[in-house]
Amino acid sequence: MAVVDTPAEKRSGFFTGLADREEILAPAFLAPAVAYIILLVGVPVTLAIAFSVTDVTVGDTSLDFVGLANFRAVFQTPQFRRALVNSVVFTIAAQVIVIILANVLAVILAEDFRGKWLARFLIILPWATPISLGTIGWLWMLDSTLSPLDWVMVQLGLLGPGSLFGPSDHMNFLGKEFLAMASVTLVHIWRVLPLATVILVAGLTSIPNDLIDQAKVDGGSFMRILFRIKLPLILPIMAIALLFGIVFTFTDMTVVYVLTRGGPVYYTQVLPVWSFYTGINGGALAQGAAIALFLFPVLLAVAILMLQMARRMEVN
Amino acid sequence: MRNFRRALRRLPLYVGVSLFCFVYSFPFLWMVITTFKQDRDLYRLEGNPFLYNQPPTLDNIRLLFERTNYATFLNNSAVVGVVVVLITLVIAIPAGYSLARLAGRWGERAGILIFLVYLVPPTLLFIPLFRIVVTLGLQNTIWSLIVVYPTMTIPFSTWLLMGFFKSIPRELEEAALVDGYSRLAAFRRVILPLSMSGITAVIVFTFTLTLHEFIYALTFISSSAQRTISVGIPTELIRGDVFYWQSLVAAAVIVAIPVGIIYNLFLDRLVEGFTMGALKG
Numbered sequence: 001m002a003v004v005d006t007p008a009e010k011r012s013g014f015f016t017g018l019a020d021r022e023e024i025l026a027p028a029f030l031a032p033a034v035a036y037i038i039l040l041v042g043v044p045v046t047l048a049i050a051f052s053v054t055d056v057t058v059g060d061t062s063l064d065f066v067g068l069a070n071f072r073a074v075f076q077t078p079q080f081r082r083a084l085v086n087s088v089v090f091t092i093a094a095q096v097i098v099i100i101l102a103n104v105l106a107v108i109l110a111e112d113f114r115g116k117w118l119a120r121f122l123i124i125l126p127w128a129t130p131i132s133l134g135t136i137g138w139l140w141m142l143d144s145t146l147s148p149l150d151w152v153m154v155q156l157g158l159l160g161p162g163s164l165f166g167p168s169d170h171m172n173f174l175g176k177e178f179l180a181m182a183s184v185t186l187v188h189i190w191r192v193l194p195l196a197t198v199i200l201v202a203g204l205t206s207i208p209n210d211l212i213d214q215a216k217v218d219g220g221s222f223m224r225i226l227f228r229i230k231l232p233l234i235l236p237i238m239a240i241a242l243l244f245g246i247v248f249t250f251t252d253m254t255v256v257y258v259l260t261r262g263g264p265v266y267y268t269q270v271l272p273v274w275s276f277y278t279g280i281n282g283g284a285l286a287q288g289a290a291i292a293l294f295l296f297p298v299l300l301a302v303a304i305l306m307l308q309m310a311r312r313m314e315v316n
Numbered sequence: 317m318r319n320f321r322r323a324l325r326r327l328p329l330y331v332g333v334s335l336f337c338f339v340y341s342f343p344f345l346w347m348v349i350t351t352f353k354q355d356r357d358l359y360r361l362e363g364n365p366f367l368y369n370q371p372p373t374l375d376n377i378r379l380l381f382e383r384t385n386y387a388t389f390l391n392n393s394a395v396v397g398v399v400v401v402l403i404t405l406v407i408a409i410p411a412g413y414s415l416a417r418l419a420g421r422w423g424e425r426a427g428i429l430i431f432l433v434y435l436v437p438p439t440l441l442f443i444p445l446f447r448i449v450v451t452l453g454l455q456n457t458i459w460s461l462i463v464v465y466p467t468m469t470i471p472f473s474t475w476l477l478m479g480f481f482k483s484i485p486r487e488l489e490e491a492a493l494v495d496g497y498s499r500l501a502a503f504r505r506v507i508l509p510l511s512m513s514g515i516t517a518v519i520v521f522t523f524t525l526t527l528h529e530f531i532y533a534l535t536f537i538s539s540s541a542q543r544t545i546s547v548g549i550p551t552e553l554i555r556g557d558v559f560y561w562q563s564l565v566a567a568a569v570i571v572a573i574p575v576g577i578i579y580n581l582f583l584d585r586l587v588e589g590f591t592m593g594a595l596k597g
Contacts, residue, residue: 025499026418030426033411033470037433040445040467045436047444061447108333113326119333121580122341125572128579129344130528132546133568137343140350140565146358148346148365169361190340195590202587240591251437254530258550272439272531279443280535289443296440303432310428 051289058283070290074278079262083269084294086181090270091250094188098196098245099238105193106200107226120198127194135258138187142173142259149173174260177267184256184268188249195248196241203237204230236309243302250298271295344572347565351376358561376562377570385540386567389548392458396544397523399462404469404522405515411470412477413503417489427478433471438531441467446535460536461544465529469522476521476589480514481507517585524579527571545571 052070054063074080109120126134141147150170153159161167173179207230215225231238253272256262262269262277271294279288338345350358352372363369380386411430415423445464454460484507492502508515526544533547540552549567553560579586 022418022499026414026423029410029414029418032407033430033474036407036466036470037430040448040464041433041436041441044441044444044448047447048440051444051447056447105336108329111329113329113333119337120583121576122337124580124583125341125344125576128524128576129568129572130530130546130575132530132550133572134343136550136564136568137347140561141343141346143561145361146365146561151365190343198583198587199590202584202591237591244590247435247437251439253439254546257530257534272437275439275443276531276535280446285443285447292440292443295437299435299437299440303435306432306435307428 048289048293051286052293054286056286058285066286070287074287074291079266079269079274080291082266083262083271083274083291086269087250087271087295090181090185090188091246093185094192094249095242095245097185097189098193099242101189101193102196102200102241103231103238105197106204107230109197109201110204123197124194126190127192131191131252131254132258134191135187135255138183138190139174139259142183144172144175145170147171147173175264177264180260180264180268184259187255187259188252191255192245192248196245199237199241199244200234203234207233236312239305239309243306247299247302251295344569347569347572350562351566351569353562355562376560377566379560380563380566384553384563384567385543385548386553388541389543389545389552390571392542392548393527393544393546396458396461396465397526400465400469400526401519401522403462403466404473405518407466408470408473408477408518409508409515411474413481413507415474415478416481417486423478427475430471431475434468434475438468438529442531442535445532449536454536456537456539456542458537458542458544461526461529461533464532464536465526468529469525472525472589473518473522476518476585477511477514479588480511484510514585517582520578520582521586521589524575527575 050063053065053067055066055069056063105123109116109123141149147170150159153165153171154169157163159165159171160169165171171179173183211229212225215229220228251272253270253276256268256270256273257276260268262273271291275288275291278291279285282288349366352374353368354370354373354375357368357370360369415427415430417423419426449455449460449464452460452463454463488506488510489499489502492506493499497505527546529544530546533544534551537543537547540548543552545567549564553564553567
């Protein structure tokens with residue numbers, strides 16, 4: 001019989017011996033990820049809180065404790081108060097519409113039909129595209145003089161002299177308070193809807209077929225099966241989609257920054273953009289950090305809810 | 317006849333879906349139409365804006381590559397993306413394996429905690445990270461992004477890979493261990509080759525996330541030559557109030573469409589990650 005050389009990996013040496021002990025290998029494998037997260041997430045979170053109670057600026061980086069002075073100062077500006085309200089309003093308005101539309105779309109996309117891959121591709125596109133580039137598309141769609149929507153509305157007789165929306169030939173979507181707010185909300189909906197939809201489709205297709213078949217045998221109508229069986233079953237998945245939507249909309253700065261820069265005046269200002277303007281453009285790092293911290297309660301609530309859901313799944 | 321009636325019954329579905337998809341992806345269609353328009357055509361207010369009233373042109377794309385920093389932005393984004401993917405793989409693969417196989421009961425909990433880090437948004441961290449980047453002397457270089465982006469990509473990738481490693485039967489490794497392989501060798505020889513589809517999904521996800529990122533790139537970098545596409549296009553190609561609309565939207569769709577196609581191919585795997593494994597079992 002030929003002597004087969006043992007492969008190098010099979011020889012046990014000092015290091016491979018150590019690596020075979022799970023109580024050593026497990027932390028060793030995990031350590032780099034934990035170190036990265038502590039250094040570049042944990043430390044900055046701590047710094048963000050520290051900054052918010054000091055007088056640090058871009059010019060003067062020493063940390064002198066000032067208590068809640070920054071919070072008081074930012075609260076006194078109308079821009080901040082408007083940003084706080086807007087962030088909440090945009091998030092709630094967008095998520096309500098997203099969850100309704102996503103359910104309708106998901107029920108349709110869970111069916112089999114020809115050309116489904118194309119429909120799925122077109123629907124996912126706004127989520128897959130870098131959001132700043134997608135928003136450029138909307139900036140162009142809603143342009144003050146060249147918007148194609150203006151042209152369509154003029155053709156339909158909705159815009160122009162003596163029509164429903166006034167004598168001008170242009171809506172100027174981003175130049176009026178309500179329309180600009182509606183536009184920002186619309187772009188948020190456009191962007192988050194694909195994610196919610198695909199999550200719900202995954203939920204619907206995971207429902208066991210025999211459950212549905214049984215309900216059909218029992219004479220359940222399409223609507224009855226949908227509302228009595230399918231939707232209750234995917235409720236946890238719907239909650240997950242909603243929580244992600246809240247985080248992605250509430251903490252986003254790109255849509256407002258590219259679309260309106262917070263304007264007209266500061267009517268579409270949101271917390272992340274105002275934090276950027278104050279902290280980076282204005283150089284007041286401490287106040288910028290204080291503004292961003294107003295995102296924290298919502299994030300904490302979402303994290304707690306997610307943990308609870310994860311625990312419930314563990315039990316199941 | 318029965319087929320015909322069935323098709324007729326499905327007609328509202330097809331009409332509805334087509335209409336929705338048309339409206340929904342219209343901004344992209346409008347960008348594609350605009351890309352090839354001549355100035356005279358674009359700025360003419362009368363006439364149907366959806367048609368080419370003048371012959372289409374490639375001048376706008378030429379201008380984009382010859383007279384702007386677009387090629388530089390693309391190059392920077394590619395470098396950042398590739399390096400961040402490598403860092404993410406080196407750190408997330410062992411971490412995911414550790415949580416899936418080695419860590420036992422607390423592995424699951426630790427996995428959820430790491431996943432929650434993904435929910436900590438850049439908008440909360442960008443100011444302190446800006447200070448850190450300045451202290452490290454990385455300001456105004458793409459290295460600042462290369463160092464910071466893994467904070468977003470490692471948590472989600474670790475989570476995805478953990479789920480993936482769990483789906484591989486334990487017996488395969490155990491058989492390798494019985495054969496005399498070390499744990500490391502079993503991981504490298506048996507588990508990694510079986511995980512290629514999961515790893516590919518992580519690569520796609522990580523790369524697209526680096527393309528998407530906006531606020532760090534806006535905060536850390538102010539020189540044009542170091543910008544990436546997500547910030548370079550909206551800030552540099554809009555000069556004051558002058559918009560080179562055709563080139564601007566061309567810059568956007570040239571990136572958007574390929575990314576959309578690739579993302580779509582790996583969608584199911586990403587959804588598995590987002591649903592936190594709630595759909596399995």
